[in-house]
Amino acid sequence: MNRFAFLLDRLSYEPRRNAKVRLMSDYFRETPDPERGWALAAITGALSFRHAKAGLIRGLIMERADPELFAMSYDYVGDLAETVALMWPGETRANRAPPLSEIVEGLTSTAKLDLPKRLAQWLDALDETGRWALLKLITGSLRIGASARLAKTAVAALGEDIKPDDVELVWPGLEPPYDALFAWVEGRAERPNAEDPAPFRPPMLAHPLEDANFRAFDPAEFAAEWKWDGIRVQASAGRDADGRHVARLWSRSGEDVSAAFPDLLDALTFDGAIDGELLILREGRVQTFNVLQQRLNRKAVTPKLTAEFPAHIRAYDLLFNGDEDLRGLSFVERRKRLEAFVARAACPRMDLSPLVPFDDWDGLAAARLDPAGAGAGADAAAVEGLMVKRRDSPYVVGRPKGLWFKWKHDPMTVDAVLMYAQRGHGRRSSFYSDFTFGVWTEDVEGPRLTPVGKAYFGFTDEELVELDRFVRKNTTNRFGPVREVTHTEAIGLVLEIAFEGIAKSARHKSGVAMRFPRVARIRWDKPPHEADRLESLERLIDEREAAAGS
Template sequence: MNRFAELLDRLAYEPGRNNKLRLITGYFREVGDPDRGYALAALTGALSFKHAKPGLIRDLIAARADPVLFGLSYDYVGDLSETVALMWPKAALAAHNNPPPPTLTEVVTTLRTLGKTEMPAQLARWLDELDETGRWALLKLVTGAMRIGISARLAKTAAAALGDKDPHDIELIWPGLSPPYLDLFAWLEGRGEKPVNRDPAPFRPVMLAHAIEEGDFAALDPADYIAEWKWDGIRVQAVAGRDDRGHITARLYSRTGEDITGSFPDLVPSLHLPGAIDGELLILREGRVQSFNVLQQRLNRKVVSPKLIKEFPIHLRAYDLLGDDEDDLRELPFAERRERLETFVAKLDDARIDLSPTVPFASWDALTAARANPASAGAGEDADAIEGVMLKRRDAPYLPGRPKGQWWKWKRDPHIIDAVLMYAQRGHGKRSSYYSDYTFGVWTETENGEELVPVGKAYFGFTDEELLQIDRFVRRNTTEKFGPVRHVVHEGDKGLVLEVAFEGLQRSPRHKSGVAMRFPRISRLRWDKPPREADRLETLERMLKAEPEEIEI
């Protein structure tokens, strides 16, 4: 465990990507099985422990430290694992027979088998045995909240470097692997064959797009690309395959590989042919795509009732085909995969699955016009459910990750309003020392006169320099404190106006304002503007188009 803790500690303070790769690859080279496999699982987010929750950790420290002191310390540090690691009282050690620190393998295997009642005592024993860095790493592992600047892709790339392999090869076999990845490391070190995924309906790592900028178009030829609508749903992978008995196994995966089949049982019968579709999950009513707000009524449901299925009929809009029967199509050019997709969807012949239409264009000007007005470019009544357009190279294979120049996303211009900063809270990880989470509001007339009502919360969009400026403003203009939250001055002539960009609005009875924003971010600081000139709730109401009435479930 100490060696893993040292790795996490060094990664947390190493800004350079190449240096991080060297650190991780060095760890894999120096540390044996199965510890290194569990380390890879931790870095890729492949570990979870049923009974290890943040609340348990808070209870443990509450029994050993003054709760007020802990609250103040947590507010300042901003990270639960780091705060507890720093405050955990040093255990009195016996003169002899002190147990050695636990290994990473011991920790993982024990956490997987411990019951809920046994977990607190075992965690406390480990925290007593480890030093400050070890405690921090243990708690990071337990909570799954690493926040050390390491992506799953980077960790897999480091593993690939161990055996001079292409990271793409690891991505392709990854869904069929499980910790501690003994067969993977055996292959990487030349001691075994390449692992084979024997799951009849496996997840394939998704291909992602880069956001296109104005300056990118000059280097691109419209003839090289196919355009599609970018739908405002959730991306899924619908996979079906034959098991050893020849029966069809069908699964639905989220874009991160989570099996969400149980939440959408009504779509499973539609997947009656072997294949792997990349597409968008939507709600269709009378042939019309509904808003994301409506789709949310079907998301994250543990119980799916017949009424829910009837009132919120799920639909799959397909835009790529990754596999067809026994064939892996990912190496084929996109144009060819698209043709195969059209044939495959026709064979499925199911009303719940259709094709995402392409957007014809001969020039970037023509595509600009289509993006600005989807209704006139063939989207018709579905125009309100379109976020923008996707550009895909005709000759692009389906590559995991975000390869440059293959796929581009071009969202419609965001909505912009001026709002007033009302509350601020410290961030997490590298931002734990700064007030970086902001709640903002707009003006409305109440029985008490003009008041600000919160309409959103944002924690990105600003530069590092702007973060320092806002943090300084918050510290100098705090009027009240509510635990970790700072109430910031927001009056007609005193306060900070934020220009907020967002993708859309939806009605929300849970918010005092009655509206909620989608993907809000801070686009500019309006130091020049007095708060009284910020936008009004009525402005948002005018922007908010009528949505179908939500149904009580």
């Protein structure tokens, strides 16, 4: 466990991508099975423990430390695992540190009533870094800046002529602690057989396209299609060894989300793999992302839910036609095959994402600004921009340069007043980096601020230091880990908030919900009384709904 803890500690402080890969590769190379396999599972998010939760950790530390002192310490540190690791009393009281495999087995098999005692024994046996790693493992939030893709890249580096994409291809058929995977990359065994008839294939991603840089390309070499405001998915289907048809729905990151969309899964009767967008379609019209959100992350999928929010796939690309791999073909050729595939499948829950005709970049720019007039029609409100793809591009895993671009609509903005702040996690645990902001509204007592959202990114490291300093100097009240910041008409800080979408919401006190809000600019130049009003956001929603209904 100590070696795994040391790895996590190093990764959390290492900003360079290649250095992170080297750290993980060295660990995987020097650590035996099954320890390295469980470490890989932890980093890739493949571990979950039914009874080990954050509440268990809080209960243990409050039995061993003053609850008020813990609350103050947690408020200061901002991270539960780090706070408890530092506060856990006494010196190490065991002859050995438990290995990671023992901890994983214990967290999985120990009865709920026995788990507090066993966890306390492990914490007694570990040093501060080990305790921190153990608690991070339990909470499931490592926050070490290493994605699953990066970990697989590190595994591929152990072998000769093995690429991260090769690891991705066999990954869906593997289970922790991945003995077969390590044996293969190290040349001790054959490549694992991915027998899944409906596997996940890693997606191809796009680079942002800015107005200033696209004119360097020849428009004749590119095709364009709408970028729909849904969730990127992959529909994969095939037949198992017994000839039974199997279909699965995968998220962009490779998470199997089939259970949440049984209505859609039943309609996927084809054999192949489609790259597309998950949408809600009502009476032939694509709904906004806010409608789709009401279908996501539901514990129970009822007939009423599926009837009210019918899931639909709008197809972008064809990766497999039956057993035939089409990813090496050009986009133009795959598009022809996709059109024929969708027509032949005749699936009522799937249609084709239309191409956007254009002759030059000015024409495409005009289409981006007016989707309704450029062919999107009644679905224009669900368009968030354009995808621009080289006609000769193969389907390549990752984000290759110069092949695919995303040209999104300019974000909407609002000037809002900073109202509350809370510390972040991981590297940000010492800074106030999570901000609640509000806009003005009128009541019988005059203008007041109404919270409309939270933002925790969009600013630079230098701006974070300035924001943290402002919060500390202008705190008027505290509510647990949350600080209330001075926000009057005369005194306060205005933030320009950028967001991708906005809709009415009964779940929010303000009645509005923003999509992906972020701090675009700190308005040191603007007094709080000049910040925007709630009425302006409500008008914006009305305008968008009117456009969607026209």
